[in-house]
Amino acid sequence: xxxxxxxxxxxxxxxxxxxxxxxxxxxxxxxxxxxxxxxxxxxxxxxxxxxxxxxxxxxxxxxxxxxxxxxxxxxxxxxxxxxxxxxxxxxxxxxxxxxxxxxxxxxxxxxxxxxxxxxxxxxxxxxxxxxxxxxxxxxxxxxxxxxxxxxxxxxxxxxxxxxxxxxxxxxxxxxxxxxxxxxxxxxxxxxxxxxxxxxxxxxxxxxxxxxxxxxxxxxxxxxxxxxxxxxxxxxxxxxxxxxxxxxxxxxxxxxxxxxxxxxxxxxxxxxxxxxxxxxxxxxxxxxxxxxxxxxxxxxxxxxxxxxxxxxxxxxxxxxxxxxxxxxxxxxxxxxxxxxxxxxxxxxxxxxxxxxxxxxxxxxxxxxxxxxxxxxxxxxxxxxxxxxxxxxxxxxxxxxxxxxxxxxxxxxxxxxxxxxxxxxxxxxxxxxxxxxxxxxxxxxxxxxxxxxxxxxxxxxxxxxxxxxxxxxxxxxxxxxxxxxxxxxxxxxxxxxxxxxxxxxxxxxxxxxxxxxxxxxxxxxxxxxxxxxxxxxxxxxxxxxxxxxxxxxxxxxxxxxxxxxxxxxxxxxxxxxxxxxxxxxxxxxxxxxxxxxxxxxxxxxxxxxxxxxxxxxxxxxxxxxxxxxxxxxxx
Numbered sequence: 001x002x003x004x005x006x007x008x009x010x011x012x013x014x015x016x017x018x019x020x021x022x023x024x025x026x027x028x029x030x031x032x033x034x035x036x037x038x039x040x041x042x043x044x045x046x047x048x049x050x051x052x053x054x055x056x057x058x059x060x061x062x063x064x065x066x067x068x069x070x071x072x073x074x075x076x077x078x079x080x081x082x083x084x085x086x087x088x089x090x091x092x093x094x095x096x097x098x099x100x101x102x103x104x105x106x107x108x109x110x111x112x113x114x115x116x117x118x119x120x121x122x123x124x125x126x127x128x129x130x131x132x133x134x135x136x137x138x139x140x141x142x143x144x145x146x147x148x149x150x151x152x153x154x155x156x157x158x159x160x161x162x163x164x165x166x167x168x169x170x171x172x173x174x175x176x177x178x179x180x181x182x183x184x185x186x187x188x189x190x191x192x193x194x195x196x197x198x199x200x201x202x203x204x205x206x207x208x209x210x211x212x213x214x215x216x217x218x219x220x221x222x223x224x225x226x227x228x229x230x231x232x233x234x235x236x237x238x239x240x241x242x243x244x245x246x247x248x249x250x251x252x253x254x255x256x257x258x259x260x261x262x263x264x265x266x267x268x269x270x271x272x273x274x275x276x277x278x279x280x281x282x283x284x285x286x287x288x289x290x291x292x293x294x295x296x297x298x299x300x301x302x303x304x305x306x307x308x309x310x311x312x313x314x315x316x317x318x319x320x321x322x323x324x325x326x327x328x329x330x331x332x333x334x335x336x337x338x339x340x341x342x343x344x345x346x347x348x349x350x351x352x353x354x355x356x357x358x359x360x361x362x363x364x365x366x367x368x369x370x371x372x373x374x375x376x377x378x379x380x381x382x383x384x385x386x387x388x389x390x391x392x393x394x395x396x397x398x399x400x401x402x403x404x405x406x407x408x409x410x411x412x413x414x415x416x417x418x419x420x421x422x423x424x425x426x427x428x429x430x431x432x433x434x435x436x437x438x439x440x441x442x443x444x445x446x447x448x449x450x451x452x453x454x455x456x457x458x459x460x461x462x463x464x465x466x467x468x469x470x471x472x473x474x475x476x477x478x479x480x481x482x483x484x485x486x487x488x489x490x491x492x493x494x495x496x497x498x499x500x501x502x503x504x505x506x507x508x509x510x511x512x513x514x515x516x517x518x519x520x521x522x523x524x525x526x527x528x529x530x531x532x533x534x535x536x537x538x539x540x541x542x543x544x545x546x547x548x549x550x551x552x553x554x555x556x557x558x559x560x561x562x563x564x565x566x567x568x569x570x571x572x573x574x575x576x577x578x579x580x581x582x583x584x585x586x587x588x589x590x591x592x593x594x595x596x597x598x599x600x601x602x603x604x605x606x607x608x609x610x611x612x613x614x615x616x617x618x619x620x621x622x623x624x625x626x627x628x629x630x631x632x633x
Contacts, residue, residue, distance in 0.1 A: 001053075006120050008039065008043060012039045013127040013128060015035075016036065017132070017406055019035055024465070025461050026094045034458055037104050041449050043111045047115065049443075059110060059424070060423070071357070071360035075088070076099060078354060078357060082313045082315075090457070090487055091315070092489035096405050097402070105409065114424075121180075125177065132173030139203040139204055167223025167224075167227065168398070173410065174206075178386065179383040225397050237386065254385070298342055301318075304324075305354075312357060315353065371419070372388045390414065394407065456487060477527070480527040498551075512559055518559050522559050526561060529556060536549075550588075564594055571588045575588070581611065
């Protein structure tokens with residue numbers, strides 16, 4: 001049974017980054033997540049079945065296990081005291097990094113560290129190197145490489161449709177492959193590793209192809225942050241290895257390595273605080289590369305951290321912070337006002353889980369670094385010093401984007417690799433009847449977990465696809481009521497669907513008076529409004545919910561569904577949450593106009609432009625509202 005667990009895990013590691021099922025909403029992200037959920041649940045069942053059968057549960061005595069358990073407990077605590085526990089637990093289909101993901105990765109870590117022997121890791125590292133090389137080859141022929149058009153469908157957050165995700169994976173795969181090659185004794189595999197490392201390193205996401213043509217001396221690839229960090233990592237790794245080769249004192253080598261790790265983090269802290277303070281060369285360079293949008297969002301994040309410094313707002317609830325602190329300058333800088341993360345791991349941890357969360361994450365790193373250095377001092381194997389360096393490098397690359405389910409898997413593999421070298425702990429179950437009962441319970445738990453955490457979210461994920469892929473009127477009317485049951489970020493789903501429905505309804509605007517058309521549209525508008533009403537108590541403090549709810553009510557009025565007074569209440573609630581956006585004022589102006597309260601409508605329309613007088617789009621918006629208010633529709 002343990003061999004089956006190891007083999008399934010190795011195959012899963014290879015397949016994981018290559019998955020892409022177009023039938024899903026956010027096909028690559030959700031494919032990765034639901035696949036690892038099922039694999040983690042299956043391996044945990046096999047592990048329990050095997051150990052219950054032999055009468056004892058065996059696992060590793062590891063500080064890393066304790067640190068991970070503490071961090072997950074902190075995530076639960078901050079979610080319970082935060083804004084929206086459901087969002088913290090489930091995350092969203094385009095992220096899939098909620099508590100449920102951490103629980104599954106922890107289960108996978110627990111099983112793999114318990115059953116894996118030293119020789120087993122050779123196959124895990126091979127799987128990482130080979131899958132990374134396959135991804136890199138596809139990147140070579142993709143848009144950033146030779147642009148052959150062979151893989152046009154790899155979008156929507158796939159590793160090859162998003163440089164941030166691919167860069168994070170390539171960095172970890174590259175350095176873990178450097179560790180893996182040490183485990184090989186056969187020349188053929190050493191050559192395979194050499195080729196795989198070259199393909200990963202020189203793919204266009206990590207290496208600038210323009211160097212070959214002499215157009216530039218810049219070596220940084222398309223995934224800029226990850227590419228730059230790889231070069232930094234190679235320089236630091238080379239320095240540590242030079243000391244390792246010539247210094248005879250292992251403690252000296254470990255001390256120098258630890259000093260370099262701390263120095264890198266110190267430089268980061270200095271640079272990051274310099275950027276946040278708006279001073280210095282680093283700030284000017286960062287402003288040149290990323291522009292002011294990210295800095296504006298980071299400033300809003302810091303203000304939010306000051307309000308809830310200990311526990312934060314709960315994972316995934318960043319929109320509650322960003323919506324309340326919109327800087328009107330963003331309206332002119334970027335049309336996309338949707339910020340679901342600060343795209344900086346440091347700020348993300350503090351805003352999501354506060355100081356407790358930051359301490360919990362530091363405990364994980366401290367436990368891993370302690371075990372790495374301890375193993376190096378015991379066995380004098382250089383690759384143990386590589387692991388804390390990789391964790392530091394991964395931390396650095398996450399300062400301009402966010403952790404994804406792909407890179408998180410490789411982090412947990414590193415942690416499991418270290419924990420697998422710890423001594424065993426055993427819990428004996430000597431009573432045969434109890435052992436059989438526990439085995440039955442494990443099967444039941446697997447079935448329940450698979451249903452709740454794999455089947456249900458997958459069914460609901462496909463619901464969105466069905467509703468947006470040409471469903472008939474009858475099918476839509478049967479499916480729309482199921483929106484009330486959505487588990488994974490229902491607000492995001494219903495907002496997308498209602499926007500799409502309203503755009504589709506506009507195609508029939510010249511036929512709104514036809515009984516058949518009007519009846520169908522009225523029916524669907526009522527279903528959407530019923531769905532919004534069912535979530536009102538949960539999202540009453542969410543700006544996007546209130547804004548979209550009010551927009552749907554205004555649109556429904558065009559086909560005779562009169563909820564204007566309710567809409568006015570909802571829109572005014574959005575304004576109380578954040579009065580910085582011009583958009584809800586414009587929405588309220590239309591609502592008041594439809595109620596024939598023309599003077600109030602004009603006054604509110606004027607207010608919309610005052611929120612951002614420098615924005616020409618807002619000026620156009622104001623003029624449009626005024627013209628319509630002066631001339632009844």
